[in-house]
Structure formats: structure tokens, C-alpha cells
Amino acid sequence: MRSTPLARNLVYRPSTASSVLRERVRRPAFIEKLAEPSDLVPLFKNDDYIGWSGFTGVGYPKRIPTAIADHVEANNLQSKNRFNLFVGASVGTEVEDRWAKLDIIARRYPHQVGKEIAKGINAGRIEFADKHLSIYERNTVIRVNLSIGHVAFALISPSKILIVELQAIVEATAITEDGHIVPGASVGASPEILESAENIIIEVNTHLPNLEGLHDISQSFIPPNRQPYLISHPEDRIGKTSIAIDPDRVVAICESHLPDNTGENSPETAESKAIAGHLIDFLSEEVDAGRLPKSLLPLQSGIGNVANSIIGGLAAGPFDKVMVWTEVLQDTFLQFFDSGKLDFATATSIKFSPDGFNHFYSHWSDYKDRLLLRSQQVANAPEIIRRLGIIAMNTPLEVDIYGHANSTCALGSRMLNGLGGSADFLRNAKLSIMHTPSSRPTKNDPTGISCIVPFVSHVDQTEHDLDVIVTEQGLADLRGLSPRERAPVIIQKCAHPDYKDLLLDYYERSLHECLAAGRGHEPHMLRNAFKFYTHFMEHNTMKIDGWD
Amino acid sequence: MRSTPLARNLVYRPSTASSVLRERVRRPAFIEKLAEPSDLVPLFKNDDYIGWSGFTGVGYPKRIPTAIADHVEANNLQSKNRFNLFVGASVGTEVEDRWAKLDIIARRYPHQVGKEIAKGINAGRIEFADKHLSIYERNTVIRVNLSIGHVAFALISPSKILIVELQAIVEATAITEDGHIVPGASVGASPEILESAENIIIEVNTHLPNLEGLHDISQSFIPPNRQPYLISHPEDRIGKTSIAIDPDRVVAICESHLPDNTGENSPETAESKAIAGHLIDFLSEEVDAGRLPKSLLPLQSGIGNVANSIIGGLAAGPFDKVMVWTEVLQDTFLQFFDSGKLDFATATSIKFSPDGFNHFYSHWSDYKDRLLLRSQQVANAPEIIRRLGIIAMNTPLEVDIYGHANSTCALGSRMLNGLGGSADFLRNAKLSIMHTPSSRPTKNDPTGISCIVPFVSHVDQTEHDLDVIVTEQGLADLRGLSPRERAPVIIQKCAHPDYKDLLLDYYERSLHECLAAGRGHEPHMLRNAFKFYTHFMEHNTMKIDGWD
Incomplete structure (x- = not known):
């Protein structure tokens, strides 16, 4: 039963209304x-x-x-x-x-x-x-x-x-x-x-x-009364x-009178530029082979420095009349618009830096017909993502050798930022891409954390959902590969050299054991699957001596 | 480039065509x-x-x-x-x-x-x-x-x-x-x-x-030319x-002239009936509380004996004018139709037993207007599943204490049946339900395998996707619960008594350790997370002595 509004004995001060407020509030x-x-x-x-x-x-x-x-x-x-x-x-x-x-x-x-x-x-x-x-x-x-x-x-x-x-x-x-x-x-x-x-x-x-x-x-409607979202193009x-x-x-x-308290966008690094480079090369090959249109398909891009490098790279890239269907727009989208290569973008939020917002609001008339914001229920709707055939690009914490990814929990337990819309996009995209540095530093080891692991400590994206994994080392195209075909490709193309041999050794030992036991579809040594983490918790690095 | 058809020097025998074949082949x-x-x-x-x-x-x-x-x-x-x-x-x-x-x-x-x-x-x-x-x-x-x-x-x-x-x-x-x-x-x-x-x-x-x-x-179209599926009711x-x-x-x-080589449907057991009973009680409560219509929402049901018990239970149950939007229909759907309580069903396949098919084909005129078969791309479309607000019910191999589920790989490696459409339905359903026995027998222990584990050995459905878990022991309603709230509920309601204390002890020790280390969102002891499995591989039972 609906209750009556809670406002009792409230002091209202209509006489203090500014003229701009009276203009904005038309009721x-x-x-x-x-x-x-x-x-x-x-x-x-x-x-x-x-x-x-x-x-x-x-x-x-x-x-x-x-x-x-x-x-x-x-x-x-x-x-x-x-x-x-x-x-x-x-x-x-x-x-x-x-x-x-x-x-x-x-x-x-x-x-x-x-x-x-x-x-x-x-x-x-x-x-x-x-x-x-x-x-x-x-x-x-x-x-x-x-x-x-x-x-x-x-x-x-x-x-x-x-x-x-x-x-x-x-x-x-x-x-x-x-x-x-x-x-x-x-x-x-x-x-x-x-x-x-x-x-x-x-x-x-x-x-x-x-x-x-x-x-x-x-x-928004509640079942059984929901209706289709009649969107067939990003600008609908x-x-x-x-x-x-x-x-x-x-x-x-x-x-x-308070502005949104956004900070600066994450700056690009050599690593993020390398990742973006691999990705743009990959997309170019797909276009050249006739598997993607020259305008690509509508793009979704996460936030962070890799995302910034990718969008920045596209602004200088070979693709024209690009469309964006995404969750959040960052500053580099302004460059992308200004380059003339981005035709239209839609999202649920604009997260520009203070300078970005200044530029955006002061050139409002240039942007306003090329941009739409929608509710997250629509922006992230599987229905629309799948229909439009989105190219989705997001950052995980880590991925494993079979293509499962952890987006949320370090060491399986420590919540970082939450899942967000990553799984909405990655499962339903036409091309689902995850990009990450191959390693991260710890206090005592500049490559103490490998972002490619035998078994991720928390699964947010499954092997059934990822097509492509990219690190600064290279790009692994997993489309159509079985788990046994994926593991060597991910390790060879994406792992940091400091971890390649360890990971290959894990895979080969697991393969040998599991084939012998008649369980070789997705080979693992469960006793060792989390050894990178248990070693890390004691030694601040994932560099184990071996798998025995 | 399209090649020409491969038929070269083929012997055709049009004169041998039977009259029924000539009738069926109208070209x-x-x-x-x-x-x-x-x-x-x-x-x-x-x-x-x-x-x-x-x-x-x-x-x-x-x-x-x-x-x-x-x-x-x-x-x-x-x-x-x-x-x-x-x-x-x-x-x-x-x-x-x-x-x-x-x-x-x-x-x-x-x-x-x-x-x-x-x-x-x-x-x-x-x-x-x-x-x-x-x-x-x-x-x-x-x-x-x-x-x-x-x-x-x-x-x-x-x-x-x-x-x-x-x-x-x-x-x-x-x-x-x-x-x-x-x-x-x-x-x-x-x-x-x-x-x-x-x-x-x-x-x-x-x-x-x-x-x-x-x-x-x-x-079916390829992006960027896809269009909405204009289905708002199962019968559209x-x-x-x-x-x-x-x-x-x-x-x-x-x-x-060969029939489809289907076998008998899996027979119901006391266990499958107990699971179905918990589920029907739960749905009844949802209806009584006004959270579901009296006709429920369109149902998806997997295959196997629990699915048979559920659909059989619904045929004798309190719900009227029920609709079904599912992947496969089994024999119990015939009873459900015949009970007068099922109005319409749509799927991509009918998997009746030989007797079921006989009954179906000989009463074809009774069923033909209450049934549609569609492609799996439509039957399993996230777009339609979400729009219709499906109640999805599927069987996993195992679930863990936080609500991740393994649908495919025993011991993380041995492929059983494949994922099928389980994740299409569970992620997009209005109510996503997984049902499993709480334990399974091994050669030397009638409850040697616990279907509730600390950390599933393969993740096909994530914690972000499941609402309800049911075993013959009881039903855990996880809607709105954080991981720390979910674990005790799943263990208390769903685990087999032989494993309850072990699982609670795992959770409590993990909670204690992880809170102390500032990573208490989804508590785990990674060194012990797979101990049920490593013990099982040696002793044919998951009954470990403890977590030390």
C-alpha cells in the first residue's frame, strides 16, 4: 500500500528561489x-x-x-x-x-x-x-x-x-x-x-x-508486460x-551549484598504447578480410587508460563513420568526435575530466545531435547489444589460460570495483575483447603479479563469453578454439615472458595427467591451480619455483 | 566465392520414389x-x-x-x-x-x-x-x-x-x-x-x-542488419x-523411415519429488505475496528427472493458464497439457519417449494449436527471455556456497554434456533457479560427492546470475543477498547433513581470515578451496577430516 509522503513540518523557502532556478523549474x-x-x-x-x-x-x-x-x-x-x-x-x-x-x-x-x-x-x-x-x-x-x-x-x-x-x-x-x-x-x-x-x-x-x-x-515495464526496445541503430x-x-x-x-567531482582521466602509458596498437591492427585485419564493415560495428569501451588509448588510437585510425554504443564516454571520445571519424555515440553516462566537461559544454551545439544518454537498463540491454553486434572491449583483473576472467575480486575475495556492465557487453557482443597488462608490479617485484594465471580466483566472465584477449605482449584470437587449443595460444601471445614457461609447464603437466585420467577436456591440476596466489600471499610475487 | 555443388557423377533413382514421398516432396x-x-x-x-x-x-x-x-x-x-x-x-x-x-x-x-x-x-x-x-x-x-x-x-x-x-x-x-x-x-x-x-x-x-x-x-540476420524479435507472448x-x-x-x-531414437524419460525419484515440492511451494508463496501472477510467468525447464517431477507437479498444482517458453519438451508436458493447466508451449525441440511420441502424433489435432517450435537462436534469445520474464529452472553438477555453478566439467576438467542453453536462460530470467540433489553416491560412499562445495571446480553460471538454489534438503532464496549472507543460507538450507559442518567451518574460517586481511567480501581459503576434490581423487569421497 502506498504511504503518504514523509514531508511533515518541513520548512520551505520559496522566496529564496533564484531567477535561474525559476527558469529551470517550469512547474x-x-x-x-x-x-x-x-x-x-x-x-x-x-x-x-x-x-x-x-x-x-x-x-x-x-x-x-x-x-x-x-x-x-x-x-x-x-x-x-x-x-x-x-x-x-x-x-x-x-x-x-x-x-x-x-x-x-x-x-x-x-x-x-x-x-x-x-x-x-x-x-x-x-x-x-x-x-x-x-x-x-x-x-x-x-x-x-x-x-x-x-x-x-x-x-x-x-x-x-x-x-x-x-x-x-x-x-x-x-x-x-x-x-x-x-x-x-x-x-x-x-x-x-x-x-x-x-x-x-x-x-x-x-x-x-x-x-x-x-x-x-x-x-520500463515489469513482465509479463515488457515490450521490445525498437532500436536498430545507435541513433534511434x-x-x-x-x-x-x-x-x-x-x-x-x-x-x-556544485559540479560533478570528476578527476583527470587515466593517462596513457607505453603499455596501454601497445595494447591499443594490437587491437587496432586486429580490427584492421578483420575489415580487410571482409569480416567487419569499414565503419566497424558499434563500439563499447570500458574506462581506464587502455580504453583511452584505444579510443585515442581510433581517432587517428583507418576507420570511418564509426558508431559507439557504450556505457560511459571519457575524454578521448571528444577527440574521436573532433577527428570527424565518430558519427554518433550513445551511453548512460559522460565521465569527462573537468577540462573535458568545459570543452563539451562550451561546444554543446557541435555535439548535441551526435549524442544520446539512456538508462543503464537500455544502454546495457542484452537485446540491443546482440542486435547491433557490438564490439565490446573491457579490462579484467586477470584471465586464465582457458579464457575465464576475473573482473571483481582480488585473490578471489577482495572486492575492488564491482562487475559493472562488463558481462552485459561481453556475453552479448559480436566480438568480445578483454585487454590487460600481462603483469602488474608488487612492492618487491616489478612483475610480481601475472595477469595470465592457471585458474582465475574468481570467475565473472566465462570461457563461453570471450573471443579475444590482448596484452602489451600480443593478441590471442580465441574464436572457434577448444580449451586445449586456447591455452597454448593465450600463453604464447599474451603472457609476460617471466611467466610463460611456468604457465606452459602447468598446461603440459595438466594435459598429461588429465588425458591419462580420461578428463582432458580442460586440463587442470586442482592441487596446484591456485599456487600462484598462495605463493603470492606469502612472498609478494607469483614466481613459484615449479609445480611439484 | 561460392563453389558449384559437389554432386558429380551421382546416381539418382527418381523412379524408385514411393507415393508418400512424392506427396511430401512438393517440388x-x-x-x-x-x-x-x-x-x-x-x-x-x-x-x-x-x-x-x-x-x-x-x-x-x-x-x-x-x-x-x-x-x-x-x-x-x-x-x-x-x-x-x-x-x-x-x-x-x-x-x-x-x-x-x-x-x-x-x-x-x-x-x-x-x-x-x-x-x-x-x-x-x-x-x-x-x-x-x-x-x-x-x-x-x-x-x-x-x-x-x-x-x-x-x-x-x-x-x-x-x-x-x-x-x-x-x-x-x-x-x-x-x-x-x-x-x-x-x-x-x-x-x-x-x-x-x-x-x-x-x-x-x-x-x-x-x-x-x-x-x-x-x-536470421548478421549485424548491422539485425531486427527486433517482435515476440511479446509465447504464442506470437x-x-x-x-x-x-x-x-x-x-x-x-x-x-x-527411421524414428527418432529417443529413450524413456528419466524416472522420478523420492529426491526429485522432494525438490519439486520445495519449488512449487516457493512459487505458490510468490503468487500469494503478489510477486508473481497466478498463471506464473512463462516457464523454462531443463531435462532430467527433477525437471520431470517439477512439470509433473505443476500438472497437479495450483497454477492455471500457464505458459511455457523453453528449449525442450519432455513427456510430462503432455500430462501438463492434458491437465488443462498449460495453455501454450514453445521450444526448439520435442524430446518425447517413443510412447510419448505415439500419444502426441495420434492426438495431433489436440496439441497442434498449443505448440510452436522455433530455432535455438530464437528459443534461447536473451532478448525474448528477458522480455517475457521467464522462470528458468536447470540442473548443475554442483554449486558453491556463494552461488556459482558448474554445469559442464567434473573435477574442473572432465566434460560431461556441455553447457547447452542453461546460461542463456539463467542469466536473463526473471527468476533463475538451479536444482540438484545435495549429494551423489560414489562406489564406496552413498553420499561421497557433495553438490554444495566451497568453490566450484568450473564456473559456467556466476554468482551474478542465480536467484534460487534447491536440493531435496530445502530451498535457498538468494535474491538481494550479499555473498556473506548467501553462504550460511545455502549451507543451512541446501547442503547434505553429512557436509553441513564441514562447509560451515570452511565459511567461518575463511571469513575470519579474510576479514582480518581486509578481503572479506567473498571469503575463501584458496589453499583449501579445492580440498573436497583433491581428497575425492584419492579416497572416492569428499569427506575430509578438516581444513587444517
């Missing part, structure tokens, strides 16, 4: 609900369920979360007021990491990035379940169609199923006459969060331009330019 | 190509690439493969004539297992079932790569759009990419005036195989009824009743 009744963030803090109580807008540190609410953190600090409520926090992906560290450090996050779904939040997860203070970004609602949050007909927010706990009141705090760059929300530079899970929220608070960001027209927001629009909400659920609005 | 030019299987044997040479129709031992060519095997035996060509064999899924053991035993299969993609073929794979004689059935063309076979505009069949080998001539042998129950093929009781990958085949041979099965109208065959038709082919590529037809 006058919402101006009547203008409040100061500090006045809203008492609305949030211990064990509340809170949903925020935001994706990859862009488009998140800034003032109210900060006011809540200030209040916690001022009143020594650390570890006492604890919230269950739902955000499509990550938000700015000044908010999320601060909350984590104050120990006011009890549960955080379905994605996170940040040192302090990972620390809280790995220390057992924060419950985190890693789910595909395309199915925000499926597991972590169950949107149920109650008999009264609307969508409620339910969470399964170990003992029972809770139907909880979700409080949404979202950023907008404008509000329409209908009270609908024009987001900032990300969409993420905001449509789903807003649809199931009992109470909605909107931070209208007047520092950013009004981004109306940048978004394509489609309604299927939705509206704002997120529809029930205006009666809006409790308050605030004005915000 | 007279094809009758002119009637041949005896033994006359076609010389067409197949060492290292040829061959594609067959067939799925779960139904709808496969029987006479020509048998003639080839006879020829191999008569001329001692075992291990000499070796073929690369592509079939959507498995075919009858009298054909496929016989070929494997004769060692005339060099490569077998993308699925297989059968003792002899598994033996060949695990002995290193047969190369096998396990891929999702929904993407037959993506990895194992690369369908390329050459500049001349048609689809060719390419295979990547470790050293180079081959464009090969594929010879297709498919079963039909009728041929239309256009020369298009009406399949038998499965569709599988036949449309894709036929589209890329240079030469086509058709076995027209006149023992079976003409099944025209049972199939919904949609054209999007295609034609036959598979379009280029009649000029037809080299010969044969007549066949």
Missing part, C-alpha cells in the same frame, strides 16, 4: 517546495532505504548527502545512523567515500567505486551484491506489481521479504511543466529508482547547462527527453 | 535428385565440414550418417576419415556415439551428449568448444558476409581463418513447392546451417507425420512454417 508548485538541504536531514533515519541518481561519478545528488554527512559528524552519529543505499553505479567520492568512512552505509547495491567503500565492504561493514547493471531490478531490488497496480520497492533479507519505502534523491538540470525530471550528464538507474520511490527530493543543478534533449528515456530514439514521475511524491527541491 | 525437381544413402557416401572426404539438423536427439539425419559409418567399418577407415561436425545440439546415440567410437569426429561444435563422444573429447581425440546455444554463429562458427553478399561459413583455427565448404545433411518431414524444408520435431540450428551450407542433402522422413505448421522459422509467430533455402544447392534427397 511552479515545485518552487513552493524549495528547501535548504540542512532542513531535510531529519527526514533520513537509521535503516532507511535511499536511492540516488548517478553513474560513474556523474549526475549524483551532492548537497543533501553532504548535509547528512555534516549532521552525522556534528552529532557523533558515525556507525549509528546507517542507510541502505541504491545507486545505478558509482557517485563522487566526496559523497560516497565520505559516507563509507563515516560508516553510515549498511548496504550498497548494485555497483560501487571508491577506496573507502571497498574497504567497508571488505571489512564486513557494508553488504554488497554485485549484479549486472542491465538488470538493476532483478535481484538486488525486486520491483513488484502489487494488486493496487503500482510498482513498489522490495528487498529480500535473509529471513524475509521486505517491502520498504524508498527515498529518492536525484539531480536534475531542469524540471518540465509536468514535473518530469531532466537529468544531468548521466541517466543510470534513475528511471527505475524514481518509479519505485515513495518520496522524491530533487537537487536542481543550475551550475550545469539545461541538458534537455540529451536524454532518451523509455519507460525510443523515449522522451525527461523522466516521468508522480509529482505528488515530490517532497522538496533544492538548488545546487 | 518435382527434387524427386529427380532422389538417391540411395550408400551412393552419397563418396561425397564426404577426410577433414570435411558437415552440419546436421537435430536437437536433443530429435530431428537429425539418420540414414546417411549411418551409411558413412558402415562404409568406414567396411573399409577400415576408423581414425582415418575424420570430419568436423556441427549440430545445434545432440543427435541420436546410434549415429553420434557410433561416429565417436569409430574416431571419425575431429571437431564437434557447439553441444554434445553421449558417452562415446564425451570419452573422445576427454581423451583428446575430439576438439570441442562449449558455447551458448543462442549464439551458434558467434564463436565456434563465424558467418561472414562476403563482398558478394551471401553468408559463408568460416572457422578460425589456431593458425588461420578458414572459409570452408559446409555440407549440410538435414531431416525434413516435407518439402514445399519452393523447395523449402519443413523440419521434424526439432529446429535447432538448422536455419543457420542451411543458410551457410554450400551443399545440401535432405532426408525426407516419411515415417513421421508431415509436421507443417508446427514451426515458426524466422530469418514471427516467421514462416518452413526453412527457406536456395534450391540450387540441393545435391540429393533420400527417403527415411
Whole structure:
């Protein structure tokens, strides 16, 4: 049953509305609900369920979360007021990491990035379940169609199923006459969060331009009433330019002048350039052989320095009229646009550096017709990824000799950044590519960690999902290969020279043992499969003496 | 470049055509190509690439493969004539297992079932790569759009990419005036195989009824030209009743009177009934709580005795107007239809027992409007599975305490049946359920194998994909739980009592160690993670003394 909004005895300050705010908020009744963030803090109580807008540190609410953190600090409520926090992906560290450090996050779904939040997860203070970004609602949050007909927010706990009141705090760059929300530079899970929220608070960001027209927001349905996404080309629009909400659920609005707290993009290195070089050569060969069109197929690219090198390389590369269907755009996409080789890009978030955003907003008219932002449910939809035949490129922590990859947990246990959309793209792509350095340094060994291992310590992408693995050493094309054919190719092409012999020896001994035992399909010595890790935990390097 | 058909100096015997064959083959030019299987044997040479129709031992060519095997035996060509064999899924053991035993299969993609073929794979004689059935063309076979505009069949080998001539042998129950093929009781990958085949041979099965109208065959496109599958309900038709082919590529037809060599379905046991009982209770609770409609959502069910118990249980259960969207139908679906509770079912194959088929064909008019067969690319499409909100139920070999599952490789290495469509369904379902006995017997211990383990020896389904795990012991509802919350629930609800304490002890020690080391998200002791297996390999039981 829907409850009534939580706003009781709230102090509203409509008379303080700035003229720019009055221009951005085209529904006058919402101006009547203008409040100061500090006045809203008492609305949030211990064990509340809170949903925020935001994706990859862009488009998140800034003032109210900060006011809540200030209040916690001022009143020594650390570890006492604890919230269950739902955000499509990550938000700015000044908010999320601060909350984590104050120990006011009890549960955080379905994605996170940040040192302090990972620390809280790995220390057992924060419950985190890693789910595909395309199915925000499926597991972590169950949107149920109650008999009264609307969508409620339910969470399964170990003992029972809770139907909880979700409080949404979202950023907008404008509000329409209908009270609908024009987001900032990300969409993420905001449509789903807003649809199931009992109470909605909107931070209208007047520092950013009004981004109306940048978004394509489609309604999400619950089975059995879902309909096809009628997208056959990256530039197809299927939705509206704002997120529809029930205006009666809006409790308050605030004005915000704070920019998205993005940092610089990761700088390219010799290694990332080498990886990009192998990849662009590979794509060129596919085009030359007639297996890919000259414009390629729509590209998805992860984030990080390798991704930057790849997109930078494409801006100087041989392909024309390229399309991008991806999750996040980084600065190098600006070069790619400016090179004239990128025709159109769509994503769920724009994560530019501060300089990148300045350039983007000041050349808005050059970009606005070549760009669309959609919800993560659409951007990462298996349906569309498979239909368009995406070329997907992502970074793992490590891959193994048969083509399984670990995207999330170091040593099988320590959560780093979460799965994100990597599996949405890699499983459904036409060409699924993972790129990684062949090794990483430890304190006492510049190549102490091999990124090619016998058996990955956590499997996020299976052997059934990967086509190509690239390191600075080379590229392994795994298409059509059986496990016994894959292992030598991955080791020879991708492993760091310091580990090649060890890995080959592992494979050959395993092959010999397993064939003899009649289990030679994917040969392993299970007693030794994790020896790289157990040795690493004691010696800070994976360089074992051998397999005996 | 397309080659000309391979038929040179073939002896055709149109005058021997039976009247029933002339009725079934409505394109007279094809009758002119009637041949005896033994006359076609010389067409197949060492290292040829061959594609067959067939799925779960139904709808496969029987006479020509048998003639080839006879020829191999008569001329001692075992291990000499070796073929690369592509079939959507498995075919009858009298054909496929016989070929494997004769060692005339060099490569077998993308699925297989059968003792002899598994033996060949695990002995290193047969190369096998396990891929999702929904993407037959993506990895194992690369369908390329050459500049001349048609689809060719390419295979990547470790050293180079081959464009090969594929010879297709498919079963039909009728041929239309256009020369298009009406399949038998499965569709599988036949449309894709036929589209890329240079030469086509058709076995027209006149023992079976003409099944025209049972199939919904949609054209498959290659990116960037793919279109949405406009299916919003299981009964929606999007295609034609036959598979379009280029009649000029037809080299010969044969007549066949051989039935599909299906066996009896696996019998129910007390264990399978207990699992089904837990599952039906769970679904009832979901309906009572308003989280599922009274007709449920469309069901997918794997094969085996648990699947039979579940579907049998539903036939006597509380749900009405149920729909089924699945890969394979077994005998219990007949009861389900006859109970009046199943409204409509669609799959890519019907795998009834001989008695089941007799009942089905003799009551054809009762079933024909409540049933559709589609290609595996459509039946297993993530797009449709997610849209319809399927409830998916499949059997793994084993699951681990965090919800990863092994569907394919015993001890991480020994291939059993292949992945099939399990991951297509489990990742995209609205509710993804895996059911398994909690333990299995070994020679010296009736519960020597625990199906709940600390770390599965091969990951086919990840923790990101499973909602519910059921054994005869109970049901673990994992929705919304973090890894630390999942482990105790899975162990308490699902593990066999003989292993509960060992597993809890593993979890608690791992938790203690990993929290102390700041890696407590998914706690493991990697040195012990595979100890159940290493102990089993020596002692034929997983009952270890402890974790020290």
C-alpha cells in the first residue's frame, strides 16, 4: 500500500528561489517546495532505504548527502545512523567515500567505486551484491506489481521479504511543466529508482547547462508486460527527453551549484598504447578480410587508460563513420568526435575530466545531435547489444589460460570495483575483447603479479563469453578454439615472458595427467591451480619455483 | 566465392520414389535428385565440414550418417576419415556415439551428449568448444558476409581463418513447392546451417507425420542488419512454417523411415519429488505475496528427472493458464497439457519417449494449436527471455556456497554434456533457479560427492546470475543477498547433513581470515578451496577430516 509522503513540518523557502532556478523549474508548485538541504536531514533515519541518481561519478545528488554527512559528524552519529543505499553505479567520492568512512552505509547495491567503500565492504561493514547493471531490478531490488497496480520497492533479507519505502534523491538540470525530471550528464538507474520511490527530493543543478534533449528515456515495464526496445541503430530514439514521475511524491527541491567531482582521466602509458596498437591492427585485419564493415560495428569501451588509448588510437585510425554504443564516454571520445571519424555515440553516462566537461559544454551545439544518454537498463540491454553486434572491449583483473576472467575480486575475495556492465557487453557482443597488462608490479617485484594465471580466483566472465584477449605482449584470437587449443595460444601471445614457461609447464603437466585420467577436456591440476596466489600471499610475487 | 555443388557423377533413382514421398516432396525437381544413402557416401572426404539438423536427439539425419559409418567399418577407415561436425545440439546415440567410437569426429561444435563422444573429447581425440546455444554463429562458427553478399561459413583455427565448404545433411518431414524444408520435431540450428551450407542433402522422413505448421522459422540476420524479435507472448509467430533455402544447392534427397531414437524419460525419484515440492511451494508463496501472477510467468525447464517431477507437479498444482517458453519438451508436458493447466508451449525441440511420441502424433489435432517450435537462436534469445520474464529452472553438477555453478566439467576438467542453453536462460530470467540433489553416491560412499562445495571446480553460471538454489534438503532464496549472507543460507538450507559442518567451518574460517586481511567480501581459503576434490581423487569421497 502506498504511504503518504514523509514531508511533515518541513520548512520551505520559496522566496529564496533564484531567477535561474525559476527558469529551470517550469512547474511552479515545485518552487513552493524549495528547501535548504540542512532542513531535510531529519527526514533520513537509521535503516532507511535511499536511492540516488548517478553513474560513474556523474549526475549524483551532492548537497543533501553532504548535509547528512555534516549532521552525522556534528552529532557523533558515525556507525549509528546507517542507510541502505541504491545507486545505478558509482557517485563522487566526496559523497560516497565520505559516507563509507563515516560508516553510515549498511548496504550498497548494485555497483560501487571508491577506496573507502571497498574497504567497508571488505571489512564486513557494508553488504554488497554485485549484479549486472542491465538488470538493476532483478535481484538486488525486486520491483513488484502489487494488486493496487503500482510498482513498489522490495528487498529480500535473509529471513524475509521486505517491502520498504524508498527515498529518492536525484539531480536534475531542469524540471518540465509536468514535473518530469531532466537529468544531468548521466541517466543510470534513475528511471527505475524514481518509479519505485515513495518520496522524491530533487537537487536542481543550475551550475550545469539545461541538458534537455540529451536524454532518451523509455519507460520500463515489469513482465509479463515488457515490450521490445525498437532500436536498430545507435541513433534511434525510443523515449522522451525527461523522466516521468508522480509529482505528488515530490517532497522538496533544492538548488545546487556544485559540479560533478570528476578527476583527470587515466593517462596513457607505453603499455596501454601497445595494447591499443594490437587491437587496432586486429580490427584492421578483420575489415580487410571482409569480416567487419569499414565503419566497424558499434563500439563499447570500458574506462581506464587502455580504453583511452584505444579510443585515442581510433581517432587517428583507418576507420570511418564509426558508431559507439557504450556505457560511459571519457575524454578521448571528444577527440574521436573532433577527428570527424565518430558519427554518433550513445551511453548512460559522460565521465569527462573537468577540462573535458568545459570543452563539451562550451561546444554543446557541435555535439548535441551526435549524442544520446539512456538508462543503464537500455544502454546495457542484452537485446540491443546482440542486435547491433557490438564490439565490446573491457579490462579484467586477470584471465586464465582457458579464457575465464576475473573482473571483481582480488585473490578471489577482495572486492575492488564491482562487475559493472562488463558481462552485459561481453556475453552479448559480436566480438568480445578483454585487454590487460600481462603483469602488474608488487612492492618487491616489478612483475610480481601475472595477469595470465592457471585458474582465475574468481570467475565473472566465462570461457563461453570471450573471443579475444590482448596484452602489451600480443593478441590471442580465441574464436572457434577448444580449451586445449586456447591455452597454448593465450600463453604464447599474451603472457609476460617471466611467466610463460611456468604457465606452459602447468598446461603440459595438466594435459598429461588429465588425458591419462580420461578428463582432458580442460586440463587442470586442482592441487596446484591456485599456487600462484598462495605463493603470492606469502612472498609478494607469483614466481613459484615449479609445480611439484 | 561460392563453389558449384559437389554432386558429380551421382546416381539418382527418381523412379524408385514411393507415393508418400512424392506427396511430401512438393517440388518435382527434387524427386529427380532422389538417391540411395550408400551412393552419397563418396561425397564426404577426410577433414570435411558437415552440419546436421537435430536437437536433443530429435530431428537429425539418420540414414546417411549411418551409411558413412558402415562404409568406414567396411573399409577400415576408423581414425582415418575424420570430419568436423556441427549440430545445434545432440543427435541420436546410434549415429553420434557410433561416429565417436569409430574416431571419425575431429571437431564437434557447439553441444554434445553421449558417452562415446564425451570419452573422445576427454581423451583428446575430439576438439570441442562449449558455447551458448543462442549464439551458434558467434564463436565456434563465424558467418561472414562476403563482398558478394551471401553468408559463408568460416572457422578460425589456431593458425588461420578458414572459409570452408559446409555440407549440410538435414531431416525434413516435407518439402514445399519452393523447395523449402519443413523440419521434424526439432529446429535447432538448422536455419543457420542451411543458410551457410554450400551443399545440401535432405532426408525426407516419411515415417513421421508431415509436421507443417508446427514451426515458426524466422530469418536470421548478421549485424548491422539485425531486427527486433517482435515476440511479446509465447504464442506470437514471427516467421514462416518452413526453412527457406536456395534450391540450387540441393545435391540429393533420400527417403527415411527411421524414428527418432529417443529413450524413456528419466524416472522420478523420492529426491526429485522432494525438490519439486520445495519449488512449487516457493512459487505458490510468490503468487500469494503478489510477486508473481497466478498463471506464473512463462516457464523454462531443463531435462532430467527433477525437471520431470517439477512439470509433473505443476500438472497437479495450483497454477492455471500457464505458459511455457523453453528449449525442450519432455513427456510430462503432455500430462501438463492434458491437465488443462498449460495453455501454450514453445521450444526448439520435442524430446518425447517413443510412447510419448505415439500419444502426441495420434492426438495431433489436440496439441497442434498449443505448440510452436522455433530455432535455438530464437528459443534461447536473451532478448525474448528477458522480455517475457521467464522462470528458468536447470540442473548443475554442483554449486558453491556463494552461488556459482558448474554445469559442464567434473573435477574442473572432465566434460560431461556441455553447457547447452542453461546460461542463456539463467542469466536473463526473471527468476533463475538451479536444482540438484545435495549429494551423489560414489562406489564406496552413498553420499561421497557433495553438490554444495566451497568453490566450484568450473564456473559456467556466476554468482551474478542465480536467484534460487534447491536440493531435496530445502530451498535457498538468494535474491538481494550479499555473498556473506548467501553462504550460511545455502549451507543451512541446501547442503547434505553429512557436509553441513564441514562447509560451515570452511565459511567461518575463511571469513575470519579474510576479514582480518581486509578481503572479506567473498571469503575463501584458496589453499583449501579445492580440498573436497583433491581428497575425492584419492579416497572416492569428499569427506575430509578438516581444513587444517
